[in-house]
Amino acid sequence: MPAVSSEVWQVAWFTTWVAAAGTALILAPGVALGWLLARRDWRGKILVETVVALPLVMPPVATGLILLKLLGRRGVLGHAFERLFGTELVFTWRAVVAATAVMSFPLLVRTARLALEAVNPRYEQVARTLGAGPGRTFWTITLPLAARGLVAGVVLAFARALGEFGATIMVAGYIPGRTATLSTSIYHLVQLSRDDAAWGLLAISAGLAFGALWLSELLLRRRPAA
Amino acid sequence: MNLEITGLRLPLSAFALEVDARLEARITGVFGASGAGKTSLLEVIAGLRRPAAGRVALDGRVLLDAGRRFALAPERRQIGYVPQDDALFPHLNVRQNLCYSHAAGRPGHPPAITYARVVEVLNLGDLAERRVSSLSGGERQRVAFGRAVLASPRLLLLDEPLDGLDAELQQRVIPYLLTIRDEFGIPMLYVSHNADEIVALCDDVVLLDRGRCTRRGPPAALFTASPAPHYMLKPG
């Protein structure tokens, strides 16, 4: 097997940290929304559930297109961002983070919701009668009891972010050294008929995905006595 | 204590819970078959459930007034709750469970209720560092009582606390409840479908049938020994 070049390491490293950044970005809102969906009911809840699930079901390029319209320099968010920070979102690493965040979000919300639903509400009720407010109850009772499932959800979202392609290519393109991820690099190499180089990236990509999924399964398998 | 429930109405699946009562005994029993609405009544008093209508006041303090859309949050009611499945926090050990209310930073009134005292009275000394999952049924119940008592509640709600314990164990746990009444002076609302428990513990009994209070009175008035030592409801 040929020695792995520094270029490949750069791409692998970049892919890993944008996936981590994207996952970190959606962590709090994802768990919060998962909690709302698990514990509360309201008119129009189905609408929220459906909209959140859309990136899971729509073609990623379609989601990418919507993101492009929003994050582009003439888009609502892109324009505001440029006014505030003096630099653009699209075709930079920031767009890659945004794309991975949006595509992983529904997965995180889904697994967070399941993990939180699995916590017996009785525990939360008793905690309230013992003097804990909703916040304290969440941090000391709900979260620790849901921890395993939540971590599994985060790992799953991270794995999804690692493999993101369709939306990424739309909002960030393929710019070597700047926005090239493992998946967009594989696509690019295939276009250039450099299949053997593509296989190397594919192996790394598969390895990372395998590791993340394995960890997620491990965490979900052992449940604490409830 | 003085618990006033006025015009309470909570629609349940098959009927509506409708209660109008003033409870003053040290231990008041709520007797009824499963599904009669007993648990729902406790949940409303604890603030875990909102009724469609009604007013609840404890010792003159209004906890709930549906008409004025006022409901005090459960953590501010100072009402303890021991649910049917004891609900000990599985991720905390016995001591952490017991002290949960103290960690919540609630100032306790009667300073007589200290950790040491509760542990002594309920015989929890050896259990402090144990994991909750390693406890026996009787031990779990005592820890659940201790946890609720340490929150210095003005009223303690107990939902079938002896359900699931064998007869011998039940006999061993009942004295602890009486001790809580006497040593700590905490009034209780005791829910059960078991006549023997009600007779052993309660000074006043409310009969709940399909959501309505059909009879009321001291145990002697409602129950008869038949055959001894067990009790059953007198036909009414």
Added chain:
Amino acid sequence: MIRLGPLLRLAPLLAAGLCAGARLAAGDVMVFAAASLSDALRELAAIEQRATGDTVRLNLGASSTLARQIEAGAPADVFFSADEAKMDDLARARLIDPATRRSLLSNTLVIVVAADSPLALQSAADLLQPAVRRIAIAEPASVPAGIYAREYLRKVGLWDRLSPKFVPTENVRAALAVVESGDVDAGIVYRTDALISKRVRIAWEVPPAEGPRISYPVALVKDGGNPAGARRFLALLLSPEGRAVFAKYGFRAAP
């Protein structure tokens, strides 16, 4: 209960319909062509349809992608590339009929900016100015438009300095689209692309004498599904009528 009577009466109609459909399918001509030829070929496809009844189906994209697809066995009848190199690749792989190969068209490179952009350029070197942060360009490693651009920029010594600003796109029309959207400050595309878009304007044109030698070859693909229809379409492309259409869109004759 399904009523059989009416269903039976419908059956012959259905059969006829299926046959008619099959006949139409036989008349399809699959043309794989460079993205920059999109508009001209759409018009020529319509002319062909009216004249001969053949349905010309266009697969438009980067010539590099199309060549790969043909190599992988895609059912093409005609290949119209934006550079000779891709056609050479297919010729070496014996996938095209060399007797039918013609170098038909040429083009020039231009630098475009968004129609409302205030940017003014006197030469390619003006792309170095800080106001130009990003430049869209078709993928310079594979797509002809990008290869031509790289060839020219290397020749005038600007390639290395401009590289950090490039946003490579999948094909030349994608580069055009990105300039239209305003997400980049400028783009390098063919003159013919700039002409069809109202949302960009040409900021500077590479003089043909200085620019790269751009040549668009066309050829019949061997073992296509409709060789007869393919020949007819090729004849139309080479005819005076065909050349007029290409000229209308700004293409020049091959050098």
